[in-house]
Amino acid sequence: MNExxxxxxxxxxxxxxxxxxxxxxxxxxxxNNIRPxxxxxxxxxxxxxxxxxxxxxxxxxxxxxxxxxxxxxxxxEVAEPRVDDPRKGYIVPNVELSPICxxxxxxxxxxxxxxxxxxxxxxxxxxxxxxxxxxxxxxxxNAVWVLYIDVICLSYDGNIFDAALYSIISxxxxxxxxxxxxxxxxxxxxxxxxxxxxxxxxxxxLSATYVVFDDKYVLADxxxxxxxxxxxxxxxxxxxxxxxxxxSKLGGIPLSSELIQDxxxxxxxxxxxxxELLESTLQRN
Amino acid sequence: xxxxxxxxxxxxxxGIESDLRxxxxxxxxxxxxxxxxxxxxxxxxxxxxxLSKTDVLIGVKVEIGDIVSNTTSDNNNEQEQxxxxxxxxxxxxxxxxxxxxxxxxxxxxxxxGANDINNELSQIMNRVLNGPQGGIDLKSLxxxxxxxxxxxxxxxxxxxxxxxxxxxxxxxxxxALQNTRIPKVEIQDIGNGQLEFEISDDIEDAxxxxxxxxxPVTVTLNKIGQKYxxxxxxxxxxxxxxxIIIAVNKSGEICAMQKSLYGSLNPSLLTEMIRTAKDIGKxxxxxxxxxxxxxxxxxxxxxNKKFGFFI
Amino acid sequence: xxKRRINGPEIxxxxxxxxxxxxxxxxxxxxxxxxxxxxIRPIFIKPNVIKKANGSAYYEAENIKVICGVxxxxxxxxxxxxxxxxxxxxxxxxxFSCNKRCGYIRNAxxxxxxxxxxxAFLPAIRLNLYPKSTIxxxxxxxxxxxxxxxxxxxxxxxSIALTDAGIQMYDLVxxxxxxxxxxxxxxxxxxxxxxxxxxxxxxxxxxPSLKQITHVLCxxxxxAEQSIEAINTCIDACNSIKTVMDHCxxxxx
Numbered sequence: 001m002n003e004x005x006x007x008x009x010x011x012x013x014x015x016x017x018x019x020x021x022x023x024x025x026x027x028x029x030x031x032n033n034i035r036p037x038x039x040x041x042x043x044x045x046x047x048x049x050x051x052x053x054x055x056x057x058x059x060x061x062x063x064x065x066x067x068x069x070x071x072x073x074x075x076x077e078v079a080e081p082r083v084d085d086p087r088k089g090y091i092v093p094n095v096e097l098s099p100i101c102x103x104x105x106x107x108x109x110x111x112x113x114x115x116x117x118x119x120x121x122x123x124x125x126x127x128x129x130x131x132x133x134x135x136x137x138x139x140x141x142n143a144v145w146v147l148y149i150d151v152i153c154l155s156y157d158g159n160i161f162d163a164a165l166y167s168i169i170s171x172x173x174x175x176x177x178x179x180x181x182x183x184x185x186x187x188x189x190x191x192x193x194x195x196x197x198x199x200x201x202x203x204x205x206l207s208a209t210y211v212v213f214d215d216k217y218v219l220a221d222x223x224x225x226x227x228x229x230x231x232x233x234x235x236x237x238x239x240x241x242x243x244x245x246x247x248s249k250l251g252g253i254p255l256s257s258e259l260i261q262d263x264x265x266x267x268x269x270x271x272x273x274x275x276e277l278l279e280s281t282l283q284r285n
Numbered sequence: 286x287x288x289x290x291x292x293x294x295x296x297x298x299x300g301i302e303s304d305l306r307x308x309x310x311x312x313x314x315x316x317x318x319x320x321x322x323x324x325x326x327x328x329x330x331x332x333x334x335x336l337s338k339t340d341v342l343i344g345v346k347v348e349i350g351d352i353v354s355n356t357t358s359d360n361n362n363e364q365e366q367x368x369x370x371x372x373x374x375x376x377x378x379x380x381x382x383x384x385x386x387x388x389x390x391x392x393x394x395x396x397x398g399a400n401d402i403n404n405e406l407s408q409i410m411n412r413v414l415n416g417p418q419g420g421i422d423l424k425s426l427x428x429x430x431x432x433x434x435x436x437x438x439x440x441x442x443x444x445x446x447x448x449x450x451x452x453x454x455x456x457x458x459x460x461a462l463q464n465t466r467i468p469k470v471e472i473q474d475i476g477n478g479q480l481e482f483e484i485s486d487d488i489e490d491a492x493x494x495x496x497x498x499x500x501p502v503t504v505t506l507n508k509i510g511q512k513y514x515x516x517x518x519x520x521x522x523x524x525x526x527x528x529i530i531i532a533v534n535k536s537g538e539i540c541a542m543q544k545s546l547y548g549s550l551n552p553s554l555l556t557e558m559i560r561t562a563k564d565i566g567k568x569x570x571x572x573x574x575x576x577x578x579x580x581x582x583x584x585x586x587x588x589n590k591k592f593g594f595f596i
Numbered sequence: 597x598x599k600r601r602i603n604g605p606e607i608x609x610x611x612x613x614x615x616x617x618x619x620x621x622x623x624x625x626x627x628x629x630x631x632x633x634x635x636i637r638p639i640f641i642k643p644n645v646i647k648k649a650n651g652s653a654y655y656e657a658e659n660i661k662v663i664c665g666v667x668x669x670x671x672x673x674x675x676x677x678x679x680x681x682x683x684x685x686x687x688x689x690x691x692f693s694c695n696k697r698c699g700y701i702r703n704a705x706x707x708x709x710x711x712x713x714x715x716a717f718l719p720a721i722r723l724n725l726y727p728k729s730t731i732x733x734x735x736x737x738x739x740x741x742x743x744x745x746x747x748x749x750x751x752x753x754x755s756i757a758l759t760d761a762g763i764q765m766y767d768l769v770x771x772x773x774x775x776x777x778x779x780x781x782x783x784x785x786x787x788x789x790x791x792x793x794x795x796x797x798x799x800x801x802x803x804p805s806l807k808q809i810t811h812v813l814c815x816x817x818x819x820a821e822q823s824i825e826a827i828n829t830c831i832d833a834c835n836s837i838k839t840v841m842d843h844c845x846x847x848x849x
Contacts, residue, residue, distance in 0.1 A: 078609055079608075188612055405711065
């Protein structure tokens with residue numbers, strides 16, 4: 001009896017099936033308009049931020065987006081400005097994907113992903129006027145602020161670019177620079193502990209990332225597995241005036257304009273909700 | 286990697302349990318050492334110390350360097366200041382140690398493994414010698430506060446190896462620092478607060494390093510079985526699973542302590558080890574100082590002998 | 597110059613803080629931060645914080661924040677194969693964790709601490725059960741308030757992470773730090789107490805149930821008897837840290 005029934009119904013349990021045929025597993029869910037983690041297709045993961053929890057940094061943000069979590073810390077130091085730009089400060093953003101956050105990253109120098117994210121964020125700062133670099137001037141030709149923005153990934157589960165950018169913007173919003181006076185005779189910058197100034201942001205660009213699965217399903221805020229299974233990914237960066245600051249689609253399959261239009265409206269919604277979260281968190285502090 | 290057979294290990298361990306080691310020593314007996322100072326003519330101070338077959342050569346060079354309160358370089362050999370360092374420390378010189386184990390001395394020093402050993406030994410030396418526990422008066426090395434100071438470079442070359450390397454290095458360092466002379470510096474005020482200095486060429490003017498008497502030596506205790514020994518040979522070191530390094534100065538104060546290797550130990554045994562190390566360390570320093578004194582007397586006698594016909 | 601990262605200016609410094617003339621009302625107090633000499637900062641530990649890691653833990657004690665991830669056991673590189681397992685440890689201060697920004701490349705101190713943590717766990721892990729394998733321990737200090745205390749925190753945190761990863765151990769390893777201020781042994785020193793380098797620093801890691809010391813590190817001048825006293829004080833502290841660790845592990849079940 002037993003033998004016969006086994007032969008007739010060879011059933012894989014869900015976990016084994018997901019491991020053996022991950023694409024087929026996803027397809028089964030997506031045809032019903034839901035993802036294996038219970039999200040709808042255009043649903044972003046629950047995002048929370050915690051500002052200024054690190055006392056050693058001038059500004060900091062701990063961000064959790066589902067199982068992805070990053071820490072951004074900003075250290076402010078004083079340096080001599082460039083000769084051709086005597087009033088401009090420096091902004092040095094770096095994203096570190098160390099082996100602590102996932103076994104796919106190896107110890108040693110940063111890998112391709114980390115390098116490309118750092119580069120994209122650096123470009124955004126250079127070209128999108130987020131901060132007026134003249135505001136970072138302490139004394140012309142003598143001293144300017146250097147903002148070292150370091151993002152460390154603690155737990156990696158996809159969509160690291162959105163997480164990194166949001167944490168950087170939040171940390172910049174919470175940044176408190178000490179008031180500094182430059183003493184010309186000694187060539188020293190002296191800071192007072194009591195008085196701090198915060199930095200004004202000219203614009204607040206935030207990003208939303210989507211991946212396309214099987215050429216037709218658009219998944220918002222992909223986790224690591226979804227990233228690996230998808231054929232292409234597309235990121236939109238919008239500022240608070242709903243103007244597009246950046247869009248990146250690095251290779252992958254061609255997409256129709258309707259599909260992109262569809263993502264754009266969702267991205268505006270998403271970036272707006274992130275800005276609201278930031279504002280409400282800042283007010284609570 | 287040097288290897289040892291289980292029966293050899295057993296033999297050594299059992300011997301140590303009954304307080305008799307392969308070379309006839311008891312558990313807390315030291316081997317004899319031979320010491321020579323001032324043998325490198327171009328160095329400011331030097332020493333070669335042979336403890337049985339373990340052979341180290343130390344050259345000390347004093348150079349003028351910039352005072353750095355916060356090191357910016359990430360250079361491996363450069364002494365890294367503690368990360369939580371205050372900026373106010375601008376009137377201190379520094380000591381930079383580097384150890385190099387010659388690959389011909391032991392199979393352990395071949396290839397990449399040597400880097401780790403070199404790094405670990407240099408790190409221990411730097412940590413012990415820089416700071417108040419190192420004995421040397423770092424403030425006296427300062428020439429112009431905030432600008433220039435003397436930097437003492439201690440370069441250790443390990444020529445041959447038969448156990449107990451760190452102790453040998455520290456004994457030799459103490460002797461080499463005793464032997465070191467720093468040229469005399471005259472500071473002049475050239476108006477409006479600017480200072481300038483001039484270094485005297487005369488060897489007779491050169492001064493000893495202040496505080497060399499308080500330079501500590503290390504006593505390395507190896508736990509074998511349930512007992513511990515000092516001054517282990519290379520074979521005995523292979524039987525050890527826990528090593529405790531304790532730095533002791535002239536007055537018997539503990540200047541540093543560190544465990545190494547893969548074992549663990551009882552608190553009561555550690556207590557006993559500290560007390561032993563304190564006594565051994567004091568005796569060691571006394572021995573090396575009398576040897577050095579004796580050597581100096583001999584050297585000055587040799588200098589007085591005049592040769593040649595034109596006397 | 598690192599081409600693979602975004603680089604800032606060659607030299608930058610922290611602005612000098614104005615000396616605040618503090619009139620200390622109670623100079624008789626041994627510690628300036630209103631803690632008694634045997635006081636440890638309250639500890640919070642949470643296991644399983646990194647999704648992709650086999651085991652992980654987060655440790656917080658006031659301004660000390662440490663995160664640890666354990667991966668493995670994985671197969672060792674061919675050149676390192678042996679009958680017993682290996683431990684690979686990487687300890688790193690986050691760039692923004694210290695008073696002065698520290699770079700990404702591990703400096704000598706971080707390399708040394710990695711070695712110390714590795715040595716502290718070698719006697720505790722049942723390595724004979726993991727032949728030909730390596731266990732990776734990655735530790736990042738997010739905020740530093742006392743470098744020696746951070747090292748002790750890293751060991752305690754890694755101990756929980758190893759347990760979370762299901763690595764077989766003989767016992768938990770707890771670690772405590774101390775400093776000697778004016779002849780008094782003070783537990784768990786913070787950055788301001790460490791700054792004064794005449795104070796000697798002390799770190800001890802201990803297996804409380806087996807009553808075995810797995811590592812001891814001490815810098816600075818101390819009388820022999822005083823260092824013995826420090827060992828005993830640290831052992832007591834480790835015993836009380838152990839109860840915190842036990843609670844944390846039981847609650848996580």
